[in-house]
Amino acid sequence: MTFLTDDHLALQQATREFAEREIDPIAATLDLEDQQIPEDVLAKMGDMGLFGLSLPPEYGGLGMDTVALCVVTEELARASLSVGSVIHRNSLCGHILNKFGTEQQKERFLPGMATGKIQTASAGTEPEAGSDAANIKTSARRDGDNYIVNGAKQWCTFANRANVLFTYTRTSTAAKHRGISLLMVEKPAGGFAPPHLTGTHIPTSGYHGMYSYSLHFDDLVVPARNLVGEEEGKGFRQLMGGYETARITFAFRAIGLARAAFETAVEYSKQRVQFGQPIANYQAVRFKLAEIATQIEAARALGYTAAAKFDQGQRADLEAGMAKLFATEVAHKAAWEALYVHGGNGYAREANVNRYWRDSAVLPIGEGTSDIQREVIARRILGER
Numbered sequence: 479m480t481f482l483t484d485d486h487l488a489l490q491q492a493t494r495e496f497a498e499r500e501i502d503p504i505a506a507t508l509d510l511e512d513q514q515i516p517e518d519v520l521a522k523m524g525d526m527g528l529f530g531l532s533l534p535p536e537y538g539g540l541g542m543d544t545v546a547l548c549v550v551t552e553e554l555a556r557a558s559l560s561v562g563s564v565i566h567r568n569s570l571c572g573h574i575l576n577k578f579g580t581e582q583q584k585e586r587f588l589p590g591m592a593t594g595k596i597q598t599a600s601a602g603t604e605p606e607a608g609s610d611a612a613n614i615k616t617s618a619r620r621d622g623d624n625y626i627v628n629g630a631k632q633w634c635t636f637a638n639r640a641n642v643l644f645t646y647t648r649t650s651t652a653a654k655h656r657g658i659s660l661l662m663v664e665k666p667a668g669g670f671a672p673p674h675l676t677g678t679h680i681p682t683s684g685y686h687g688m689y690s691y692s693l694h695f696d697d698l699v700v701p702a703r704n705l706v707g708e709e710e711g712k713g714f715r716q717l718m719g720g721y722e723t724a725r726i727t728f729a730f731r732a733i734g735l736a737r738a739a740f741e742t743a744v745e746y747s748k749q750r751v752q753f754g755q756p757i758a759n760y761q762a763v764r765f766k767l768a769e770i771a772t773q774i775e776a777a778r779a780l781g782y783t784a785a786a787k788f789d790q791g792q793r794a795d796l797e798a799g800m801a802k803l804f805a806t807e808v809a810h811k812a813a814w815e816a817l818y819v820h821g822g823n824g825y826a827r828e829a830n831v832n833r834y835w836r837d838s839a840v841l842p843i844g845e846g847t848s849d850i851q852r853e854v855i856a857r858r859i860l861g862e863r
Contacts, residue, residue, distance in 0.1 A: 481782040486549050489542075493553040496526065501557035508558060508687040509833045514639070515561055515687045520594060528554075529568045530592025532723075534576060537588035544723055544785040548730040552778075555734025559837045560687025562731050567636055569727070571598040571644045574660070574720045578707045587642065587662070597667065599640035601631040601693060602717060608632075609850050612654040612714055616695060618647035618661055625649070625661060625700045631693040637677050638689055641667045645695075646717060649710045658713035660706040663698070674698040684836030721846070722788055725798040728845040729781040729805035733774060735841070736809035739834040740770045743816035746831075750820075763819055770812045777805040796858040803851035806841035813838035 482490070500519055507513060523529065532547050533539025540546075547569060555562025568591045575587060590596030607613040616629025627647060637643060643663040650657040663675070670677045675698050677691040702708075706716060744767060747758035757763050784797035813835040817824035824831045842848040857863050 481545055481786055482549065485542075486546055489546055490549045490553060492526070493528075493550045496522070497553050497557040497561075501554065501561050505558040505561075506828070506830060506833065508560065509684070509837075510828065512681075512686045514689065515558075515564060519561070520564070520597075523565065524594030527592075528565050529594040530572070531565070532569055533572045533588060533592045537576070537584060538592035539572070539588070540592075543789040544726060545782060545789060547723075547727055548781060548785050551727050551730040552734040552737070555731040556738045557734075558687055559685055559731060559735050562734050563685075564636065564688060566724070566727055566731075567598045567600065567640065568592075568594065568596075570720050570724050571600060571642070573723055574644065574716050575662075575706060577719055578660075578712065578716045580708055582703075583662075583706065583708075590641075596641045597636065597639055598642045598644060599634055599636045601634045601637070601643045601645040601663070603633045604630060605632055609847060611717060612658065614646050614648050614658055616645070616647050618649050618659060618700070620649070620702065623702050625702060625705070627661065627663070627695040627698040627700055629695050631695075633680070633690050634677075634693050635690045636688045637691040637693060638669060638679075639667055641665065643693075644706075645700075646713050649713075652711065655714035656711050658717075659710045660713040660716050661700050662704040662706060663700055664704070671698070683839070684833065685840050722784075722794050722798045724845055725802040725851075726781060726784045726788060726794070728841075729777065729784070729798075729801040732802075732805040732809035732838075732841045733777050733781060735834055735837060736770070736774050736777070736805070736812040739809070739813045739816035739831060739838075740767070740774060742831050742834070743767060743770070743819040746820055746823075757819070766815045766819060770808075770815055773808040774812065777801070777808045780804055796855060799846075799851040799854040799858075802845060803848055803855070807848060809841050810838045 527540045528550060530539035531542050535541040551562050572591045604615055618625040618627045645661045645663045647659055647661055648657050649659040665671050674696050676694045680690045747763050748756050750757045781801040784794050784801040787797055788794040816831050817835045820831050
């Protein structure tokens, strides 16, 4: 089955050229020095329309499909996992806002999100609410025309540079998922709003280019007009409404990284000479490369199948879970095998393949762990939901 149209192929080529020109030269520095993606790179991505790729044209987006988002994601993530991920804050939050927000809310936020002038981050995970997404404790108490927010969030990536935090809060003591509401918390870009909103950077072993934060809300005042949909108790449904597209595109972050690791291993195997010949001549290496190549192609096909089904308006949680599960575990394995092909040279932190290996560790964990995906898949194939 052919998934890519001429428009998709043109977008793929343009993104590939951008990644080779703008991202490849800085990717190693972002990693080794734990720097953040430069503002000028974000601005150029905004000029290309990448932040609003799937947002409606009436709000400044390009109105393209999920397959297009997958194409772009793979090309960016091949150069840098963090750059391949940064556009998905706005695509996910924009998808949720477009689907569930009021017209006034869409007009206020979506045009800026489409251009990248407004950056967003998702604040859902808490110390006791990760895989158990309904166990949110952060509270939002109504006080006239405002909500007063108290609590803590964990692993909020890009929080410092976001203008708006899509924050899942508990607005009532109703049963777990029924008491959750989604608030758009506006804040200064590049910082927080102490003492009512503070953030602590969480150092990580990989996935450099964006910082992750622990957030603390202490009597933070948020206007009630920033309640998505202006109706309490809909936050869990809104969160679930973004899972399919989030998991599909997450799979393509993994595919981009796997492809980078594979291509690096291929080139190294042809150049590295041992016992008088390139190691690419040895069956042990050849079989590793053959297996990685096959798995990448299979992951891509599965991901496109999920994206196409989603774009057709069909339920795609089963396929999205399969794509996310398979692609992330393929990437994790591919990065390790690529490092192994490099031998001791791959264990050097300065080697690109070492970056792929460290970055790959987050993939089976983020956006729902591999075991959560297995549970989603099992429930669907057993007819439990």
